[in-house]
Amino acid sequence: MPANIDDLIPNASQIQKEAALREAEKADEYVRRAAAAEAEKRALIERLSQPSGKSEEEKIQLASTIIQRAVRNGLTEVLVYRFPNTLCTDKGRAINQMEAGWETTLTGIPKEIYQLWTDYLKPRGYRIRYQVIDFPGGVPGDIGVTIAWGD
Known part of the structure; x- marks a missing residue:
């Protein structure tokens, strides 16, 4: 048996916390991307709703x-x-x-x-x-x- 089993097999509650943090980071990234896409879409619609500026x-x-x-x-x-x-x-x-x-x-x-x-x-x-x-x-x-x- 290894010298310290805690080094090889982490505590289950600690793993759950780490997994929850990773999921929260993924959700935050999704929200940031969705907000950026929506802002880009609004800017495009605003630009298209104006005259083109072409002669x-x-x-x-x-x-x-x-x-x-x-x-x-x-x-x-x-x-x-x-x-x-x-x-x-x-x-x-x-x-x-x-x-x-x-x-x-x-x-x-x-x-x-x-x-x-x-x-x-x-x-x-x-x-x-x-x-x-x-x-x-x-x-x-x-x-x-x-x-x-x-x-």
Whole structure:
């Protein structure tokens, strides 16, 4: 038998305390990460709800690049943007219900995209579609913006 058995086999209550401390540390780390992710999400939504700061020329060039790439890939439509429903004043309800005037619920960058389409793409025969593209927990989630051309 070893000289000191307590050195080889720790006390059960001490092991339980150590395990509880490790679990508490894991829980604290989870809470910190969740809070950081939520803060990051809020900051992103705040940034997206503001104007992009791009000039009209930059917006037109970006639209042209996206459309030309899609055409080169044989597509007749392209998803140009995806955003959280919180960027709509009604959380996407009017878009989901396809109500007349749904575009008045847009804010920030989604509103800029709609205006770009109205001013430059619509007169050239392009179509635009805003639709809820996922339903987490059965409720409207993210909204996708699709630009289409052709039949």
